[in-house]
Structures are given as structure tokens and as C-alpha cells.
Amino acid sequence: MSLKYAVIGSGALGGFYGGKLAQAGKEVHFLFHRDYEFVRQHGLQVDSVSGDFHLLNVNAYRSTAAMPVVDVVLVCLKTTNNALLETMLPPLMHPDTVVVLIQNGLGVEADLATVFPQQPIAGGLAFICSNKVGDGHIAHLDYGRLNLGLYQVDVESVIHQISADFVQSGVPAEVSPNLMKARWQKLVWNIPYNGMTVVLNTTTDRLMKNESTRRLMHELMQEVIAGANACGAGVKESFADKMLELTDSMTPYAPSMKLDFDFCRPMEIEYIYSRPIQAALKAGFDMRKVAMLEAQLRFIQSAFTLK
Amino acid sequence: MSLKYAVIGSGALGGFYGGKLAQAGKEVHFLFHRDYEFVRQHGLQVDSVSGDFHLLNVNAYRSTAAMPVVDVVLVCLKTTNNALLETMLPPLMHPDTVVVLIQNGLGVEADLATVFPQQPIAGGLAFICSNKVGDGHIAHLDYGRLNLGLYQVDVESVIHQISADFVQSGVPAEVSPNLMKARWQKLVWNIPYNGMTVVLNTTTDRLMKNESTRRLMHELMQEVIAGANACGAGVKESFADKMLELTDSMTPYAPSMKLDFDFCRPMEIEYIYSRPIQAALKAGFDMRKVAMLEAQLRFIQSAFTLK
Numbered sequence: 001m002s003l004k005y006a007v008i009g010s011g012a013l014g015g016f017y018g019g020k021l022a023q024a025g026k027e028v029h030f031l032f033h034r035d036y037e038f039v040r041q042h043g044l045q046v047d048s049v050s051g052d053f054h055l056l057n058v059n060a061y062r063s064t065a066a067m068p069v070v071d072v073v074l075v076c077l078k079t080t081n082n083a084l085l086e087t088m089l090p091p092l093m094h095p096d097t098v099v100v101l102i103q104n105g106l107g108v109e110a111d112l113a114t115v116f117p118q119q120p121i122a123g124g125l126a127f128i129c130s131n132k133v134g135d136g137h138i139a140h141l142d143y144g145r146l147n148l149g150l151y152q153v154d155v156e157s158v159i160h161q162i163s164a165d166f167v168q169s170g171v172p173a174e175v176s177p178n179l180m181k182a183r184w185q186k187l188v189w190n191i192p193y194n195g196m197t198v199v200l201n202t203t204t205d206r207l208m209k210n211e212s213t214r215r216l217m218h219e220l221m222q223e224v225i226a227g228a229n230a231c232g233a234g235v236k237e238s239f240a241d242k243m244l245e246l247t248d249s250m251t252p253y254a255p256s257m258k259l260d261f262d263f264c265r266p267m268e269i270e271y272i273y274s275r276p277i278q279a280a281l282k283a284g285f286d287m288r289k290v291a292m293l294e295a296q297l298r299f300i301q302s303a304f305t306l307k
Numbered sequence: 308m309s310l311k312y313a314v315i316g317s318g319a320l321g322g323f324y325g326g327k328l329a330q331a332g333k334e335v336h337f338l339f340h341r342d343y344e345f346v347r348q349h350g351l352q353v354d355s356v357s358g359d360f361h362l363l364n365v366n367a368y369r370s371t372a373a374m375p376v377v378d379v380v381l382v383c384l385k386t387t388n389n390a391l392l393e394t395m396l397p398p399l400m401h402p403d404t405v406v407v408l409i410q411n412g413l414g415v416e417a418d419l420a421t422v423f424p425q426q427p428i429a430g431g432l433a434f435i436c437s438n439k440v441g442d443g444h445i446a447h448l449d450y451g452r453l454n455l456g457l458y459q460v461d462v463e464s465v466i467h468q469i470s471a472d473f474v475q476s477g478v479p480a481e482v483s484p485n486l487m488k489a490r491w492q493k494l495v496w497n498i499p500y501n502g503m504t505v506v507l508n509t510t511t512d513r514l515m516k517n518e519s520t521r522r523l524m525h526e527l528m529q530e531v532i533a534g535a536n537a538c539g540a541g542v543k544e545s546f547a548d549k550m551l552e553l554t555d556s557m558t559p560y561a562p563s564m565k566l567d568f569d570f571c572r573p574m575e576i577e578y579i580y581s582r583p584i585q586a587a588l589k590a591g592f593d594m595r596k597v598a599m600l601e602a603q604l605r606f607i608q609s610a611f612t613l614k
Contacts, residue, residue, distance in 0.1 A: 199506060200606055212605035219599075292526075292596045298519035299507055 003161060006070040006092050007031065008085075010044075010060075012130040013102055014076030015138040017146065017171065019046045022055055024169035029059040029067050031088075036062040038135040047133075048140035050170060064091045072162055073099045074124070079108055080266040086115050093119065098158050100124045100148065104190055104256070105271025106183050106279060109151035120153040122162075123179045125186050129253070142251075145172045149179025184228035184235055189243050190272055192220035194257035195293040198267065198300060205252040208244075218244060220289055227280030227287045264304060269297050310468060313377040313399050314338065315392075317351075319437040320409055321383030322445040324453065324478065326353045329362055331476035336366040336374050338395075343369040345442040354440075355447035357477060371398045379469055380406045381431070386415055387573040393422050400426065405465050407431045407455065411497055411563070412578025413490050413586060416458035427460035429469075430486045432493050436560070449558075452479045456486030491535035491542055496550050497579055499527035501564035502600040505574065505607060512559040515551075525551060527596055534587030534594045571611060576604050 003026070007018035010030040022028040023046075032039055043056040061067045073092050075085065082103075089099060095118070101108045102124035109121050129142040146166055150159050159175055166173035176182040193204055196217065200207070207213045221240035228235045260267050273294040280287050310333070314325035317337040329335040330353075339346055350363040368374045380399050382392065389410075396406060402425070408415045409431035416428050436449040453473055457466050466482055473480035483489040500511055503524065507514070514520045528547035535542045567574050580601040587594050 200603060200610075202606075202610070206610070207606070210606045210609055212602040212609075216599060216602040288595045289599045292523060292599055295519040295523040296507060299509075299514070299517045302517055302519075303507075303509070303513070 002026065003071040003158070003165060004068070005029065006064075006067055006073045008064070008073060008075045008088060008092075009033075009077035009081075010035070010039075011076065012132045012138060013126055013128070014074060015044060015132065015136075016046060016048070016128065016130050016140050016144075017074060017076070017102065017126070017166070019044055019053070019055060019138065020169040020171050021165060022058070023053050024165075026165055026169065027059075029061060029070060031064055031067065032060050032062060035136050036060055042136055045137045046140060047138070049142060050140070050144070064088045067092055069094050069097070071097055071158070073097060075099060075101045075103065077103070078260075078265075079103050079105055079268045079271045082108060082111065082271075085112060089116070096120060096155070096158075098122055098155055098162070100162065102126050102146070103271070104186065105268060105275060106180075106187065107275035108271055109179070113152050118153070120155040120158070121151045122148060122155075122159055123151055123183065124148050125182055127186075131259075145174075147174060147176050147182050149176040149182055151179055178233075180231070181228075181233045181235065184224070184231070184233040184276075185239065187228070187272070187276055188221050188224045188235065188239055189247070190255070191224050191276065191290055191293070192217045193247070194255045194268075194272060195297050196220075197255055197258040198261045199293065199296045203252045203254055203258075204247055204250060208247055214244075216289075217247075220293070223287045223289050224276070227276060227283075227285050227290070230280050230283040230285035232283070261300070261304075267297060267301055269294065269301060273297065309333065310379050310465070310472060311375070311377040312336065313371075313374055313380045315371070315380060315382045315395060315399075316340075316384035316388075317342070317346075318383065319439045319445060320433055320435070321381060322351060322439065322443075323353060323355070323435065323437050323447050323451075324383065324409065324433070324473070325381060326351055326360070326362060326445065327476040327478050328472060329365070330360050331472075333472055333476065334366075336368060336377060338371055338374065339367050339369060342443050343367055349443055352444045353447060354445070356449060357447070357451070371395045374399055376401050376404070378404055378465070380404060382406060382408045382410065384410070385567075385572070386410050386412055386575045386578045389415060389418065389578075392419060396423070403427060403462070403465075405429055405462055405469070407469065409433055409453070410578070411493065412575060412582060413487075413494065414582035415578055416486070420459050425460070427462040427465070428458045429455060429462075429466055430458055430490065431455050432489055434493075438566075452481075454481060454483050454489050456483040456489055458486055485540075487538070488535075488540045488542065491531070491538070491540040491583075492546065494535070494579070494583055495528050495531045495542065495546055496554070497562070498531050498583065498597055498600070499524045500554070500560075501562045501575075501579060502604050503527075504562055504565040505568045506600065506603045510559045510561055510565075511554055511557060515554055521551075523596075524554075527600070530594045530596050531583070534583060534590075534592050534597070537587050537590040537592035539590070568607070568611075574604060574608055576601065576608060580604065 125147040432454040
């Protein structure tokens, strides 16, 4: 039996991953916001390093109330919009619908589980460099791997089927046996680089070139790993060195939080900083430098919200 | 016997303190840099909350080589210029000349002592709000207390005479029995507010209004106190609360490092951050958040030097 998909938040992430599934012939229904009219008329364009494609007849909607019930909901919203999920998701769900939160940070599944305690919930970590470059127009610049993991309700076979659907559609995907570990591992990169590029108004390469901040990025990574391990995630200390090497090999890069800051959008401070800090603290480890970065970001957020 | 004074660095600090001594009839010789010609022609104007005054005949020089030997040298330079002292001081000194470093931070006396191991050296902490507002023109806005302390060579009677000269000239001055403690206490305020106003490009009052940064300022103070006490300074933990209250009562304020940053002058990172961090670390305490602030400042310094 083939799975029916819905994509909530059809931007840089949702437009690409949903687009790949649709292009491979899967049934995908997309929720659009500002781009709805444009996509209805012109379709969806994806410029991708692994091959450009255009979807002409897109199942596009402007409200989930108008969408059909599906088997899988791919949530690709910014976490700053997660309060909307309580009202957005029900029209899409049957009792076995798997909600996959393709989002950064820690605690997104736990929060959704308090609202839908019986629903299958999974997480997804996207290792991708993609941007929305215009109306109904996504640019996929590099990478693309999708790491999936179950959070609640044992729907092992379905999550593997989702992963297989992605692989069939040309997206490198895999199912992680330990979603919490996968989320913490991604935070080892996200926590230092997202916040520091905002606070110092810079790019990843400049942070790496300066001796003081290069050392600081390493220390922040080590602190996140210590926090992860206090929570039982089992992340190796050498993982920090790998992430430094990875960043050295990357082209100069503005992480998603820096783009949010530059475009005056709310930053994902809650799930990328506050929740990991709280989780580590509860487990007995104080991520002191990460907490300082959080405070600086909250100051910046409130300063530019006041404008 | 009355003391002869030299002032090295006749700006917001040196112009005020030296000006007060000169106005009270003490013999004071001033080293000027850019303002030399102006002061020779027009004198020195001090607009002060405790009474404006003008000095018409100022002993002004543009090089210490032209200055007489004195009994006391008041060093009011930014610490970023301290490498110049090795060549600037000798023309002013007899074997008992007391060099008073009226500067912020930790380690300035120790560095000078390696160059002049036999010379009497003292420190001075200025609790003052003053600015240079034009050529030969100082504005003294608030406070003014001067805290003096001996570093090397026991010249107890001279340091008390210097203090008495200031008191006679209308400057509240006192001799501290513990210069290291006095320096650390000033750092409890200077470390959090100087760096954070630069990194977040803001003022003291805004840091106090935001809940996250207010808590962070308190944590940074507590960390400095822990560092101070690891070094044996004996600073009470309640001193942090006093400093928070003081800051709440202050008018919105840009600390000296913020002014340096705004006017693209080098920041006093070495003596206000690096030395205290190293001293605490050597004594077994890692000021982790202060070290993060130092790294951020070094990044900013290198970024605006590269412009």
C-alpha cells in the first residue's frame, strides 16, 4: 500500500522534500501560505544540484481544512510556528497518521505529544542547504540527507516505508534507532554556529578564521556534547573535531538563524537553545556558555522585535 | 615638601585629575598629543558638575623628553598604549618618583614592574564619568572618586601625600590597603558592562531592562567574584547585588570600551579580560562566561581592525 503525504510549510525544506516525492510519483498534498496563488497557476520549480525539475500540477492548498486525510504529515514549519499545529493537524489525521517533525532543536516531539498523546509522532533531521529564492521557487544548493526517527507509538514498518519512499525519490534517507542522539548531534553544530553568527553578525568561515572564536566554537561544541551525554545521548567527544573539520570544508555559510535575523523573522531560540539547556540542567549539567549565548540571543530578539 | 606632578595622557581622566591639582596650585606638567598647540594658545577648559574652571597657563608638552623630572607621574593613558611607557617614563623619573597607573584592569603594575623593577609603582582606580568634548576641553559629568594603592616599593608616606593633595584639590581620594582587591572589585562592574555593551551594541540600561541579559550580568559578576576570590582578593558575594543596584540607579551609560568601539579605537581587552582570566585560571578557577565574552571581543576587535 502506498502512503499519502501532506507537507505543512512548503518552503526551502518542504518544497524540496515534498517536491522530490511528488516528482517520483507519490501522492503529495502541499500547504502553501503566500505562494498559494502562484503555485496554482505556475507550479513549483526546484533548482537542484542533483537535477532541476518542475511540477506543473501541484496539489496546493491554503488551509489544512481543505486537504485530504493522509498517512504521513511532513511538518516543515519553523518551530516558532509550532503552536499552530494543534489546530492545523487534525483535518489531516486518521488514528495511524504519522506526524514527522522535520525541524531543528530538542523537545518538538515532546510538546506535540502532550497535544496528541495517542498519535504516532516521528522526528526528521534535514542535512541540506536549500533556500526559497522566489514565489514557488526553491534552490537546492548542497547535501540533502534526511535522518528519521520514531518518537512515540511503535510504527516501525511505516517509518521504514517513509524512508524507502524518499530513497526511491532520490533523497538519501535513513532511520535512526536513537532520535534523541540524532537531535543532540545536530545541535553540536547548530548551537555554536547559529547563535554566534547572529551575535557577531558574521559567517561560519570568519568564526573559523579568528583564533579566539575558533577556540570558542570548539568549547561550545564540547559543552553541548557534555550536556548531551548528561542526558544519556552517548555522543563521542571526537564528534566536535569532526564538526570543526566539516565546517572548514564548507563554503562560507549563513545558518538558518542568521537568515531569520537578517530578514527580521523570529529566531528558533526556544527549541535550539532553551530546551537543550533545560534538559542538560535537569540531568545535572550546566551548559554555561550555551546559556550565555541564549541570553544574548534573547536580548537581540527582543531588541529587534521592539523596532 | 610639595610634590611635583606629571600627567601622561591628558584626556578625559588626566585632564580632569591633573587639572584639579593645577587649579589648586600644585605644580603639574601635562603631556598632550593632538591638543598640544590648542592648549598652549587657549589653555584647558574643564566643565565640571562640581564647578567649571579654566587653566590659562598650562605646563603643556608634546614629548616627555622636554618635561622636567617630577615626584609623581600620573599615567592616564589607555592600557592599549602601555608599551610606550618604557621609553616615555625615564625622562620624568628620579629614583623615588612614584608612577601611578590610573587605569582599569589587572596586571598593569606587574608589567611595568618588569621594566622598572626598582621604581615605586602604584595603581589608581578612577570612579568617574568624564569625557573629552573638544580640543583642550573636558566635561566631568558625575562621580570622581580616586582610589589609590601601592604595588611595589614601600612609599607609604608619599602615597598618602598624593591622596591628601587630591583631597585638598577637591577630589575625593583614599588609599586602599589592598590594590589587588580594589582592582578586582572594579572589574566586577567593568567586565560585564564593557564587553556586553560592545557585543550587543547597546547601553547599560537596556541590558538591565531585558530579563535574560539582566540575569546574565549578575552571573558574569558572580563569576568575576569567584575568580577574584580564587586569587585571594576576598570580595563578598553581595558585592554583585550592590553593583546591580548601582547600575539601576545610573543614567543610561556607554562604558569606555563601548566608546572605544564606537570611535574605532582599540579596546582594552588585554588588561580588562585576558589578564583576569589568566590570573583566575592559574589560581584554579575557570571564568567560562568571561572567557566567552573575551573571545567575542577579540573577534570584533580583529573585524574592525581589518576594515
